[in-house]
Amino acid sequence: MDSAVAREQALDAAEKLFYGRGVQAVGMDAVRTASGLSLKRLYQLFPAKDQLVEAYLERRDLRWRGRLAEHVERHDDPRERIPAVFDWLEEWFGEADFRGCAWINSYGELGASSERVVAQVRAHKRAFRDYLAGLVADAGLPAVLTGQVFLLAEGAMVTAGITGSAEPAAEAREAVRSLLGAV
Amino acid sequence: MDSAVAREQALDAAEKLFYGRGVQAVGMDAVRTASGLSLKRLYQLFPAKDQLVEAYLERRDLRWRGRLAEHVERHDDPRERIPAVFDWLEEWFGEADFRGCAWINSYGELGASSERVVAQVRAHKRAFRDYLAGLVADAGLPAVLTGQVFLLAEGAMVTAGITGSAEPAAEAREAVRSLLGAV
DNA sequence: TTGACGTGAGAACGACCGTTCTCTACGTTA
DNA sequence: TAACGTAGAGAACGGTCGTTCTCACGTCAA
Structure with a gap:
């Protein structure tokens, strides 16, 4: 019954x-080592590495969009919510372990060889765009x-991923403000 | 003396x-198979795979920026040259073998493990930005x-890489036109 | 002519990795 | 208590890949 716990450990x-x-x-x-689980347990939770990768992207997608929405919805003015997206990006870019967008990176790594990964990446980007x-x-x-x-x-x-700087968030926010202001 | 030819074959x-x-x-x-060279010849031109990867990115950078500049410089009006960048992107996105930006993909694939690749990617993006x-x-x-x-x-x-559509070029061009027009 | 050398074709080596198997220990239940 | 199922630890297997080695062959200088 605590296979739910084990699953979270594996995914963490x-x-x-x-x-x-x-x-x-x-x-x-x-x-195996990082999760503290045995290889056997790991394989009974995720029968192949592909499935672990898929579950990783899927869970991260939910958390990522949840954190974004949580931040954005602190603003009541609907006009302010759009620049707020970039405030949140800026915070994210500044985190110590930030290494770019997980989906863009995964696409670069596996886009040519795994149809499943491509589907995950497209779904995530589509969801972000819909938001x-x-x-x-x-x-x-x-x-x-x-x-x-x-x-x-x-x-x-x-750009933040490649350069390691958080500045692109501010540049993008300025551009967005111009585009919004021009309406 | 035709090791220059062999080098081009390998890089192609x-x-x-x-x-x-x-x-x-x-x-x-x-x-080896695709180039028609022997493994021995390949390794005497590029002693390790890393160096072949580096040379690939370097040569592609020169060609990519050359093609871009060639297209852009057909426009005499300096104001038109900036949207023209996106016309060229649109053409590129529409090519049959387009699979996203080689440097962004390489960063996703090797950014965490190869300092040399990261340097190539940064150099390319910096050069593009300077242009x-x-x-x-x-x-x-x-x-x-x-x-x-x-x-x-x-x-x-x-986005064009992930979705396989050329439309992002037109969207970006419209945004650029707005930003330029707002000045 | 002969012998040293460079080359091509591909086998071989060593390392790594995803996955499975073995063996042991332990907890549970009839 | 005894039999059984399960889990942990890690060895083992099979395949792949970067790199090197072998060997036969053609070439050129002395």
Whole structure:
């Protein structure tokens, strides 16, 4: 009955390792050691590494979007919620273990070889974009802004990952403010 | 003396394979077969796979930026040159073998394990950004626009790669036109 | 002509990794 | 208590991959 606990332990270890070092660079042995589970238990929870990777991306997606929404919804003014997305990105970029967007990185690593990973990445990006579309609509702004805000966020994530700086968040927020102000 | 030719053959094969399938998914054996060179010749040109990867990124960087500049410089009006960057991206995204930005993908794949690859990626992105800075300055526009245009381009590249659609280029171009028009 | 050398083709080596198997110990239940 | 199922620890297996080695062959200098 505490296989739910074991599952969380496995995913905690997998997430830290996969995100920090890349999926292919981390062996199941490393996950075993970091999780404190036996290889047998690990394989009965996730019969193959693919499935562990998929579960890692899926769980992280829920947490990531949850944390974002939680931050954004502290703002009551719908107009302020869109720049608030970039405030949150800036905080995230500043975290010590930040190493870029997990989905963009996974796509770069496995996009050519795993259809399952591609599906996870597309689902996550689609969900993020849909969330932004909601914010844009709630603010009474034209829908064309959604794609523009989304691209700025993606550009900021990828650039912050590569350069290791949090500044792209501020640049993107300024651009968003210009685009919103021009309406 | 035709080791220059052999080098190009090796890099042609490596580029097609690394870009299309990912670096880690391609063995030296596949490069050997695709290039028509012997393993011995390959290893005397590039003593280790790392160096082949580095040379691949370096050569592609020169070609990529060359093609971009060639397209952009067909426009005489400095103001039109900035949107023209996105016209070129749109063409690129539409190519049959397009699979995202080679440097963003390489960062996702090897950013955590290869300092050399990270350096290549940063150098490429820095060069691209500097190029945009030149276009912005030549158009007599404020320098803050550089970062914004850059982020839109990065967002478009990453999104086009993940979704397989060329549309992000048009969205980014519209955003750029708004930002330029607001000045 | 001969012998040293470089080359191509591919076998071989050593390391790693995903996955499975073995063996032992322990807890549970009839 | 005795039999059984389960889990942990880690060895073992099979495959892959980067790299090196072997060997036969052609080439060129003395």
